[in-house]
Amino acid sequence: MNTDDPHPSRTHIRLHALQTTLSHVAHTHSGSSYFVFDEAALSHAADLFERYLPGVIPFYAVKSNDRHEILSHLAARGWSFDVASAYEVERVHALGVSGSRMILANPFKDNNSLESLMRYQVAMTTADSPEELVKLQRTFGGLPAAAQPAVLIRISLPAEGVQTDLGVKFGCRPEQAVPLLQQCVELGLNPGGIAFHVGTQSWNLGNYERAMQAAIDALNTFNTESGFNLRLIDIGGGFPWGTSDGSGPLRVEALLAGVGHLCQSAQAQGFTLQAEPGRVICGGAFSLLTTVIGKATRNGQTWYYLSDGVYGGYNGVMYDHQPYLFLPLDQDLEHRDQSPDWAMTVVCGPTCDGVDIMSRAAWLPTNLEAGDRVFTPDIGAYSLVAATEFNGFARSPIISADHAPLPLLEAALHIPVTSAEEIPQAVSLS
Ligand SMILES: Cc1ncc(COP(=O)(O)O)c(C=O)c1O
Structure with missing residues (x-):
């Protein structure tokens, strides 16, 4: 969740477009984790x-x-x-x-x-x-x-x-x-x-x-x-x-x-x-798509165990001091800031190391289950270059988003900064 974002409308349009793009890719590619190149x-x-x-x-x-x-x-x-x-x-x-x-x-x-x-x-x-x-x-x-x-x-x-x-x-x-x-x-x-x-x-x-x-x-x-x-x-x-x-x-x-x-x-x-x-x-050229492999509730907080972690695609948590965004692939993002079904969750990777925790404050729905997908946008920098195969978990491969860029994403990217607070009439989120 981000409350400081001065451009929530444009950001929402962008994330919605990315989610749609990644859903297309997920329907045609199996595998628990992969980077999607755009x-x-x-x-x-x-x-x-x-x-x-x-x-x-x-x-x-x-x-x-x-x-x-x-x-x-x-x-x-x-x-x-x-x-x-x-x-x-x-x-x-x-x-x-x-x-x-x-x-x-x-x-x-x-x-x-x-x-x-x-x-x-x-x-x-x-x-x-x-x-x-x-x-x-x-x-x-x-x-x-x-x-x-x-x-x-x-x-x-x-x-x-x-x-x-x-x-x-x-x-x-x-x-x-x-x-x-x-x-x-x-x-x-x-x-x-x-x-x-x-x-x-x-x-x-x-x-x-x-x-x-x-x-x-x-x-x-x-x-x-x-x-x-x-x-x-x-x-x-x-x-x-x-x-x-x-x-x-x-x-x-x-x-x-x-x-x-x-x-x-x-x-x-x-x-x-x-x-x-x-x-x-x-x-922005890469998103990372992962799968929930396990779930637990500890001290009242939901913990999600994902198929990639700090030793792999999320190594930027360590080396790049990077707080990443975690979003569900199959749920509506529009009202996520206000939704009572979302909460601050803990998101961690698949290895046996306690350091393999990506975030202790990831705003996610609490009803995700093993097999559900989570994605992280904007993970192209200082990620693939430093990933390891610690504990025998293979590096997430790269898959290209092979369709034409979605009109919504194009629209979000081209809204001038000065009109940033507004969603243009021409752009529909449905
Ligand atoms: C010498 C040098 N040039 C360029 C870069 C790229 O920096 P950035 O990714 O912040 O644009 C780095 C990053 O460490 C660097 O060390």
């Missing part, structure tokens, strides 16, 4: 990104979801890729994407990653420490600039209102960026620009504003002092997705528009902008 949702998310951040070169963050369905779609669309390891370089290269369309945006590279930078002539990489620059010099120092990856110095600033603050692990303070760029020059490396990542699920535009200003200031200072003319700023990822309330893309547009304005202002000052979106592209 290419139209993927395409819509990429459209949104391009519309709100024109001229910002997108490097899709492969780490968020590396499944072929996503990578091949974005490769065909001409997108570039943010890769984290030699394996990801090879995955993307196998699609026919050259290293010139990749950034290895891991500030700490193992030997395999260094080799893949060289072998596939990956265009860019990041670093945030003098030690990493020395490592890069051992591989690339002295080669002509054209034979080296451009090195972007990753900065970090305090993040506010993010789900995971990546600055706890990566990024130098902004005032250290200029000395690191100077060190690149001294070591015979190829200085490229500034990168940052404001942290995941950043609904706070201020994080982008502060990081962008710091990046511009660092480049202006370095250019003045060195005679170089570096213009590249990589604004990373962090773009949010309405995962916990079922709003998916519906609340995201305002943040994207704000970041887009920031980028346009930097572009007007002569900077080239690129980004590494992950979650905002793949988050």
Whole structure:
């Protein structure tokens, strides 16, 4: 249940459409759990990104979801890729994407990653420490600039209102960026620009504003002092997705528009902008459909045991700190907030581990029984990539929603934000 959602009508339309889509799939596919891939949702998310951040070169963050369905779609669309390891370089290269369309945006590279930078002539990489620059010099120092990856110095600033603050692990303070760029020059490396990542699920535009200003200031200072003319700023990822309330893309547009304005202002000052979106592209492209395998009442509360859990498709509960939404496949969602038949239930996975509990406050009907279906929308990011087969439970496979996108879903996605509270007359929920 979500009481803070500013767009309940649009969210309801969207969830109703998703439920209908998944019901179609469930009628034609057996199996207790599977991810349902919706290419139209993927395409819509990429459209949104391009519309709100024109001229910002997108490097899709492969780490968020590396499944072929996503990578091949974005490769065909001409997108570039943010890769984290030699394996990801090879995955993307196998699609026919050259290293010139990749950034290895891991500030700490193992030997395999260094080799893949060289072998596939990956265009860019990041670093945030003098030690990493020395490592890069051992591989690339002295080669002509054209034979080296451009090195972007990753900065970090305090993040506010993010789900995971990546600055706890990566990024130098902004005032250290200029000395690191100077060190690149001294070591015979190829200085490229500034990168940052404001942290995941950043609904706070201020994080982008502060990081962008710091990046511009660092480049202006370095250019003045060195005679170089570096213009590249990589604004990373962090773009949010309405995962916990079922709003998916519906609340995201305002943040994207704000970041887009920031980028346009930097572009007007002569900077080239690129980004590494992950979650905002793949988050809505997958739903997870599971089956109730057991039920219990403990201390007056209903517990549901589902066929997939924290060790499988729901691993984002642990690694991504993600509160997910759980909805019944076969019951009316329209009055769920007020219904006396719904309650806060506990939802857990099939393994024998006590940590395998997805939520202690999942708003669900209390009359579900073993065999009934539950679905979770917006589980495309940081889920499939980290699932295990702990206790012998196989990973949930992927099934494509092979019908044309439903008119209702299309309608919900295209209602302008300004009229968000209203359900247009043309859209019927029946
Ligand atoms: C370097 C880098 N770029 C991009 C991303 C993607 O971030 P998001 O999924 O928040 O857009 C991540 C996520 O961890 C990252 O570490």
